Amino acid sequence: MTPARHDSATAIALMCGAVTLFAVLDATAKYLAGKIGVPVVQVIWMRFFIHAVLSILILAPLLGKSGFVSTKPGHQVLRSILLASTTAFNFAALKYLQLDQTVTIFFLAPLLVAALAGPVLGEWVGWRRLLAILTGFLGVVFVTKPGFGGIHWAVLFSFGATITYALYGIHTRYMSGHDRSEVNLFYTAIAGAVLGAPFGIAVWQWPQDILTWGLFAWTGITGLAGHWLLVLAYKRAPAPVVTPFVYVGLIPMIFLGYAMFGDVPDIWTLLGGGIVIGSGLYLYFREHHLEKAGG
Numbered sequence: 001m002t003p004a005r006h007d008s009a010t011a012i013a014l015m016c017g018a019v020t021l022f023a024v025l026d027a028t029a030k031y032l033a034g035k036i037g038v039p040v041v042q043v044i045w046m047r048f049f050i051h052a053v054l055s056i057l058i059l060a061p062l063l064g065k066s067g068f069v070s071t072k073p074g075h076q077v078l079r080s081i082l083l084a085s086t087t088a089f090n091f092a093a094l095k096y097l098q099l100d101q102t103v104t105i106f107f108l109a110p111l112l113v114a115a116l117a118g119p120v121l122g123e124w125v126g127w128r129r130l131l132a133i134l135t136g137f138l139g140v141v142f143v144t145k146p147g148f149g150g151i152h153w154a155v156l157f158s159f160g161a162t163i164t165y166a167l168y169g170i171h172t173r174y175m176s177g178h179d180r181s182e183v184n185l186f187y188t189a190i191a192g193a194v195l196g197a198p199f200g201i202a203v204w205q206w207p208q209d210i211l212t213w214g215l216f217a218w219t220g221i222t223g224l225a226g227h228w229l230l231v232l233a234y235k236r237a238p239a240p241v242v243t244p245f246v247y248v249g250l251i252p253m254i255f256l257g258y259a260m261f262g263d264v265p266d267i268w269t270l271l272g273g274g275i276v277i278g279s280g281l282y283l284y285f286r287e288h289h290l291e292k293a294g295g
Helices: 008-036 040-063 073-094 099-106 109-121 127-144 155-175 181-188 190-195 197-202 210-236 239-261 267-294
Strands: none
Touching: 008 040, 008 210, 008 239, 040 073, 040 181, 040 190, 040 197, 040 210, 073 155, 073 181, 073 190, 099 155, 109 127, 109 155, 109 239, 127 239, 127 267, 155 210, 155 239, 181 190, 181 210, 190 197, 210 239, 239 267
16 A cells, blocks of 8 residues: 555645644643643643544544554554654753754754655655755754753753654654554554553642643644644655645744743744745745646
8 A cells, every 4th residue: 555646735734734733732731831830741641641532532433443453553553652752852851951952953853854755765855855944944043043052961852852753754654555544643642641641640730720621632632633634744745745844833833932922033033934934935836836747
C-alpha cells in the first residue's frame, strides 16, 4: 500500500491548520500552568489522556473493534512514543534553558526531515525547496534572537525533542501508506496517556472550578484535531513538502501571546514573521505550480 496521490496544496493547508491548533494548545497549557498553577506534568498527561479517550469515543462507532488493528503495530507504538518523548524532552529542557533557545533548536526539525526523507522514504528535497526551508529558519532566528553564549548541557534535551519530532513526522508519513488515517490518529496519544499516567497521578491536583476542567478538555480537543489534520497532511504530500510549514505556527503564537499574555511583538518578531510567511508562500506556490505542470 502506497501513500495517497500527491495533493500538496491541500496538505499544506492542513498543516497550517494543524500548527494553528497546536499554538492554541500551547497557549492553553501555558495558561493552565502559569495563570492557574496546575503542575506542568499534570497538564501534559491530561492533554494525552483526554486525546486518547476522545479518539476511542469518536472512532469506535466508525471503525468497530477490528478497525483499531494496525498492519504494523510496532511502528504505531514507536510513533506514539516519539510524540510523547518530544513533549517530555521539551519539558526537561525548559527547566534549564530559555524559551528562545529551545524554540530555535526545535525549528531545526524541517531541515532534519528534509535530510531524512530522502534515504528513509525516497522523498528527496530539491535545492530550491531546501533554500526556502533555510530562509524560513532564518526568519525563526530573527524572531527568537537566541543567545547561545555559554550553552547549558540541557541543550541536549532540546536536540532530543527536535530529533524525536522529526522522526515522528517521518513515521506518520510512512504509516499513512499502511494504515487508515483513523488508525494513525488513535495511536497518536496512546503512549502519552499510558506512560504519562504515573507521573500525572503523582502530582495530581484536583481542579477547583469548571474553567480548569474545561481547559483540560480543550487541550485534548485541540490536540486531537491538530493531529488529525497532521495525519491527513502527511497522507497527501511528501514529508519535506509538509514539515516546513511548522514555521507558520509562529503567526498564531504571536497573536495568542499578545491576546492572552500581553506579549507585544517587537520589530525583530515582525521582520522574522514576514520572512517566514514569504518562504511559506514561495513553497506553497512552487508546489502548486509543479502539480499543475505535472498534471
